[in-house]
Amino acid sequence: MKVKFWGVRGSIGTPIKGTAVREKVRKILAYASPGDVLDEASVDRFLDSLPFSLLHTYGGNTTCLELRTKDNDLVIVDAGTGLRDLGNKILVEDDFLQGRGECHMIFTHSHWDHIQGVPFFGPLYIPGNKFHIHGISEDIEGRLRYQHSERHFPVPFDGLLASKDFIQHQENEAWQVYSLNITQKGLRHPGGSYSYRFEEDGKVLIFGTDAEFKLEDMDSIDEYLEYFRDADVLIFDTQYTFEEQLQRIDWGHSSASIATDIALKSGVKKLVLFHHDPSYDDEKLDEVYLRAVRYKEMMDAQSESNLEIIMAYEGLEIEL
Numbered sequence: 214m215k216v217k218f219w220g221v222r223g224s225i226g227t228p229i230k231g232t233a234v235r236e237k238v239r240k241i242l243a244y245a246s247p248g249d250v251l252d253e254a255s256v257d258r259f260l261d262s263l264p265f266s267l268l269h270t271y272g273g274n275t276t277c278l279e280l281r282t283k284d285n286d287l288v289i290v291d292a293g294t295g296l297r298d299l300g301n302k303i304l305v306e307d308d309f310l311q312g313r314g315e316c317h318m319i320f321t322h323s324h325w326d327h328i329q330g331v332p333f334f335g336p337l338y339i340p341g342n343k344f345h346i347h348g349i350s351e352d353i354e355g356r357l358r359y360q361h362s363e364r365h366f367p368v369p370f371d372g373l374l375a376s377k378d379f380i381q382h383q384e385n386e387a388w389q390v391y392s393l394n395i396t397q398k399g400l401r402h403p404g405g406s407y408s409y410r411f412e413e414d415g416k417v418l419i420f421g422t423d424a425e426f427k428l429e430d431m432d433s434i435d436e437y438l439e440y441f442r443d444a445d446v447l448i449f450d451t452q453y454t455f456e457e458q459l460q461r462i463d464w465g466h467s468s469a470s471i472a473t474d475i476a477l478k479s480g481v482k483k484l485v486l487f488h489h490d491p492s493y494d495d496e497k498l499d500e501v502y503l504r505a506v507r508y509k510e511m512m513d514a515q516s517e518s519n520l521e522i523i524m525a526y527e528g529l530e531i532e533l
């Protein structure tokens with residue numbers, strides 16, 4: 214199984230600002246020496262040596278993941294603004310342009326940052342393509358239709374000419390899509406959100422976004438620890454720093470330190486920090502990452518866990 218991140222931002226799309234680009238260029242120039250710009254090869258070597266967030270950006274699109282099974286079948290999880298670019302890719306690389314594409318789409322919930330890419334998802338407009346749309350949230354079809362009301366978007370939902378069927382699941386149900394075995398768990402979030410656990414050939418990927426776990430919950434989350442137990446990859450809502458989470462109780466999101474605690478307690482191998490706050494620029498996200506790593510080192514001083522922590526960014530791919 215493979216996962217690729219097309220949108221990692223929470224709440225609202227967050228394009229990088231021109232002033233931030235200028236600041237990156239200024240810092241890069243300060244790093245450079247004459248030998249770094251002699252020819253194309255030395256420029257590439259120099260660029261490859263720079264820290265991630267100087268040369269890149271974590272990305273401004275909202276939640277969208279591309280899962281590929283071992284047979285390269287496509288499953289899309291959530292349809293934030295990142296879905297638009299994913300759509301453009303599969304039009305060309307899969308059979309969607311010819312109207313012969315088929316995929317499953319799975320929704321965690323229907324807040325804007327998880328559905329807003331749907332009206333801009335090219336493959337949905339092409340007759341012949343088949344979409345199987347899954348949700349635990351009640352009436353996922355109605356929620357998506359509502360977004361296409363003429364008050365909100367010029368093309369009605371029925372103007373998306375691909376075939377669409379809707380599959381309503383229950384929280385305690387185990388189901389299968391292609392070679393993926395799927396279970397789910399409700400998360401504390403305004404309006405509700407669901408985490409999914411994808412398993413294929415013994416490898417486990419858990420997507421747990423839009424979830425508020427607080428310090429005082431830590432003694433009563435055994436059922437979650439069991440659900441997260443030994444996951445190879447846990448993608449987790451870490452919208453806030455710990456200090457900011459304390460000021461934003463009941464906003465429905467967690468912090469990187471709580472996520473690290475949960476990952477350590479449940480034996481997770483790789484924790485992916487996700488659903489970045491729209492007010493955090495790349496520099497601040499570097500800080501979130503470094504603080505999470507330091508926190509992990511503090512809590513696991515003997516390095517008894519195998520936990521690795523990484524930041525989600527647009528374009529990141531992980532193979533399990």
Ligand SMILES: [Zn+2]
Binds near residue numbers: 324326423
């Ligand atoms: Zn969200």
Ligand SMILES: [Zn+2]
Binds near residue numbers: 324
């Ligand atoms: Zn949400």
